[in-house]
Amino acid sequence: MNNLTGIVLSAGAGTRMKSKLPKVLHKVLGRTMVDHVIDVLDELDASKKVVVYGHGKDMVHSSLESRNVRFALQAEQKGTGHAVMVAKEHIGDDDNVLILYGDTPLIRSSSIKEFCDEHERQGNDLSILTTIMENPFGYGRIIREEDGRVTGIVEQKDGSQEQLLIKEINSGIYLVNGRLLKDSLELIENNNNQGEYYLTDIVKILSGQGKKVGCHILEDPNEVFGVNTRKHLSIASQMLQERVCDALMENGVTILNPNNVYIEKNVLIGNDTIVCPGVFITGDTEIGSECYIGVNSRIEDSKIMDHVEVNNSTVLESKIDSYTKVGPYAYLRPKSNVGKNTKIGDFVEIKNSNIGDGTKISHLAYVGDGDVGKDVNIGCGVVFVNYDGSSKSRTVVGDNSFIGCNVNLVAPVEVQENAYVAAGSTITKTVPKDSLGIARERQTNIQGWVTRRKND
Ligand code: UD1
Ligand code: CA
Numbered sequence: 089m090n091n092l093t094g095i096v097l098s099a100g101a102g103t104r105m106k107s108k109l110p111k112v113l114h115k116v117l118g119r120t121m122v123d124h125v126i127d128v129l130d131e132l133d134a135s136k137k138v139v140v141y142g143h144g145k146d147m148v149h150s151s152l153e154s155r156n157v158r159f160a161l162q163a164e165q166k167g168t169g170h171a172v173m174v175a176k177e178h179i180g181d182d183d184n185v186l187i188l189y190g191d192t193p194l195i196r197s198s199s200i201k202e203f204c205d206e207h208e209r210q211g212n213d214l215s216i217l218t219t220i221m222e223n224p225f226g227y228g229r230i231i232r233e234e235d236g237r238v239t240g241i242v243e244q245k246d247g248s249q250e251q252l253l254i255k256e257i258n259s260g261i262y263l264v265n266g267r268l269l270k271d272s273l274e275l276i277e278n279n280n281n282q283g284e285y286y287l288t289d290i291v292k293i294l295s296g297q298g299k300k301v302g303c304h305i306l307e308d309p310n311e312v313f314g315v316n317t318r319k320h321l322s323i324a325s326q327m328l329q330e331r332v333c334d335a336l337m338e339n340g341v342t343i344l345n346p347n348n349v350y351i352e353k354n355v356l357i358g359n360d361t362i363v364c365p366g367v368f369i370t371g372d373t374e375i376g377s378e379c380y381i382g383v384n385s386r387i388e389d390s391k392i393m394d395h396v397e398v399n400n401s402t403v404l405e406s407k408i409d410s411y412t413k414v415g416p417y418a419y420l421r422p423k424s425n426v427g428k429n430t431k432i433g434d435f436v437e438i439k440n441s442n443i444g445d446g447t448k449i450s451h452l453a454y455v456g457d458g459d460v461g462k463d464v465n466i467g468c469g470v471v472f473v474n475y476d477g478s479s480k481s482r483t484v485v486g487d488n489s490f491i492g493c494n495v496n497l498v499a500p501v502e503v504q505e506n507a508y509v510a511a512g513s514t515i516t517k518t519v520p521k522d523s524l525g526i527a528r529e530r531q532t533n534i535q536g537w538v539t540r541r542k543n544d
Pocket of ligand 2: 314
């Protein structure tokens with residue numbers, strides 16, 4: 089839709105959250121509620137995005153810095169009508185103004201798109217997104233004439249007994265011409281039971297002026313679920329999680345127990361990948377096809393190619409190439425770049441390192457700041473000694489080399505290709521290619537020592 093201006097009302101305190109954070113900064117599936125709403129405006133290509141803020145204004149401002157939004161300050165919360173009024177300078181006469189709430193994070197852009205299309209089809213001056221609720225308590229009720237024309241919205245606190253029986257409710261989302269919005273806001277008053285300037289009053293005003301007011305009924309009332317409490321926050325998270333899992337399963341991902349995973353909405357997973365219970369996948373993570381993500385794995389901002397197995401392991405800001413097996417109990421810290429067909433076994437920690445194709449680090453090793461080549465074997469208990477107490481240095485291990493068990497590689501140091509390092513060595517100098525590096529005391533046996541000691 090052209091000239092789409094989105095206004096997101098986010099000034100409320102959210103007292104019932106009992107929090108230092110303003111309500112709209114609470115997160116649903118890893119993303120603030122207001123971010124979810126702004127995502128919708130981005131998906132609709134809105135030409136302007138305005139956030140009305142008040143409570144916790146500095147926090148709201150800094151959390152939205154990167155989102156290309158304009159801000160309108162509502163210092164005192166005098167109602168939803170007043171909230172839109174403070175954004176007036178951002179509203180052009182020919183704008184199509186879409187009003188959304190910062191505490192309603194489940195609204196889908198596809199629904200808003202249908203709402204906008206319907207607005208244009210009906211040729212409305214004002215459209216209201218409504219829905220049918222079995223229990224409409226707390227919401228504004230839609231008042232229609234016998235011919236179906238909408239003439240007003242009555243709030244819970246102001247409604248008559250008869251009006252409160254109506255199940256069609258106001259979602260609080262509207263689409264309205266900019267000029268008409270600004271003009272009608274001038275006319276609203278606060279003579280109601282809450283002493284607030286109700287945005288809903290523009291419905292009565294515009295329909296009274298003979299303007300065309302229409303509704304679009306939203307099929308899924310959950311989309312306009314508003315968050316007021318921590319309990320609501322958990323319900324919203326659960327609903328969004330269900331949506332994310334449904335979409336993944338729709339695309340061919342097996343999720344063994346969708347009620348026991350945490351997968352954020354930007355995560356991509358290829359088909360025929362299996363996701364086990366207790367898995368936690370966040371940020372901009374991308375996982376390929378035919379992978380196996382085993383129980384209790386945590387994967388954050390990482391890229392995992394096809395046919396990879398990650399079992400009971402943590403992978404942060406790292407890359408894992410195809411056919412590699414990780415875990416159980418491996419820890420890949422940021423900037424680990426693991427090649428194809430490698431093995432990173434139990435209790436292996438890798439940090440800021442490159443691991444070449446076909447390399448095996450099967451158990452109990454620390455690889456920090458390393459450049460490990462292809463087809464290398466790193467034995468049990470190997471430590472890349474990368475820190476001297478003040479600075480970090482790198483260790484290079486060439487292709488086809490073999491590092492025996494319990495070796496310390498004291499960086500900066502290099503083991504060249506095709507070299508061996510004997511078990512138990514502490515290596516501080518280059519091991520040239522094709523050679524054996526051995527750096528430990530030779531074993532001596534003292535005959536009869538034990539017997540003599542016992543007789544003393
Ligand atoms: C509003 C609607 C009601 C609708 C319901 C849907 C009015 C008068 N009523 O009621 O018809 O069914 O939403 O959820 O509009 N806000 C501000 N500044 C203010 C007041 C509110 O920014 O001065 C923000 C709040 O932070 C919140 C949103 O607007 O994000 C809704 O305000 P709220 O007071 O919760 O409205 P409701 O009483 O729920
Ligand atoms: Ca509300």
